[in-house]
Amino acid sequence: MRLLSPGKGDARLSILIYHRVLPARDPLFPGEVDAQDFERQMRLVQSSFNIIPLADAVRALRNKTLPPRAACITFDDGYADNAEVALPILRRLGIPATFFIATGFLDGGRMWNDTVIELVRAAPGPLLDLEAVGFGRIDVASILQRQQAISSLIGKLKYLPLQERQDRIDAMCDHASLSLPDKLMMTSGQVRELHGAGMEIGGHTVNHPILARLDAKAARREIAEGKEALEGIIGAPVRLFAYPNGKPARDYLAEHVGIVRELGFDAAVSTAWGATASDPDLYQLPRFTPWDQGANKFLLRMGRNLLKRAERV
Structure with a gap:
């Protein structure tokens, strides 16, 4: 890793993305990390990289003083399990992290994709009848069919205009008449807890x-x-930003990079795979998620990412 990321003028920065850290494995999403997986991954990264706060990494990139094998940990969206499950692990290991939070879902809100997930999860089966709202009758008799249903519905809804997407989801919920969880996202108090930590x-x-x-x-x-x-x-400046969904040229454009800069952020991150190289655009820092379960494959994925040049607008 030192050869691939020597630091300073030849710096390469690895930024990892997480969304949820579940207290236990979810049969519907067996690839989603739980507490045990997350702690194992953090120990692996800690063994081969220098984990530093993202704000420190931004300053070091600007000054060409990034240490060898630099890495940052980030979380997107603002899930409650970030504070309840991930934070104790991070504190125990002494690992800093950055939490990018969509404020509209705090204090009892629910993200649209989670509404889809929980709607399919709660459906009694074997069919979820959404014909009246334009999505037909969906097979949900097995875990695999529920996974496929979630993927299909999210794919159909993701790129609809914001209000149209919400209207379609509200109609799905009204039609299905199922009770869905309302404590998936952080409270304002948990945001303050993270900041205080x-x-x-x-x-x-x-x-x-x-x-x-x-x-x-x-x-x-x-x-x-x-x-x-x-x-x-939090009563403090917010200087870092993450583009929602984060794919360059598809989810955000050059004008949005300009807006982020004009609003006084110091840096922004995308979801383009790759490592930040010696010619960084601080408003398009790439991030990735290594998904491999085995330690060797996980670290190999980290190493390969260091060699990838990230896309940007």
Whole structure:
């Protein structure tokens, strides 16, 4: 790893993304990390990389003083299990992390994709009848069929305009008449807890829209209001941002990079795979998620990512 990421002028920064850290394995999503997996992965990264706060990495990239094998840990969206499950592990291991939070779902909200997931999970089966709202009758007799149903519904909804997507989801919920969980996301108190524990809090808009599907005024409002809300919660500046969904040229455009810079953020991260090389764009820092279960394959994936040049707009 030292050969692949020697530091300073030849720096390469690895930034990992997580979303949820479950207390126990979820049969519907067996690949999602639970507490045991997450701690094992953090120990692996700690054994081969220098894990530093993302804000420190940004300053070091600007000054060309990044240490060898530098890595950062980040979380997206603002799930309650980040505070309940991940934070104790991070504190025990002495690992800093950055949490990018969509403020519109705090304190009892639920992200649209989780509504789809929990709707399919709660369906009694063997069929989920969504014909009245345009999605037909969906087989949910087995775990595999439920996984396929979730993937299909999310794929159909993801790139709809924000209001149309929410209207379709509301119609699905009204039609299905199922009880869904309302404590998946953080409370404002948990955001303050993370900040008080020395973790970084970053902006991630209000409603997690695909910025490329909004007009410039609406995109600016989403980014600015999310930043303002978080600063009100933690009583400190929010200087880092994550583009929702985060694919360059598909989910965000050059104009959104400009908006983030104009609003006073120091840096922003995408979800383009790769490592930050010697010519960084601090407003398009790449991130990735190594999914391998075995230790050797996990670290090999980390090494391969160091060699990949990331896409950007």
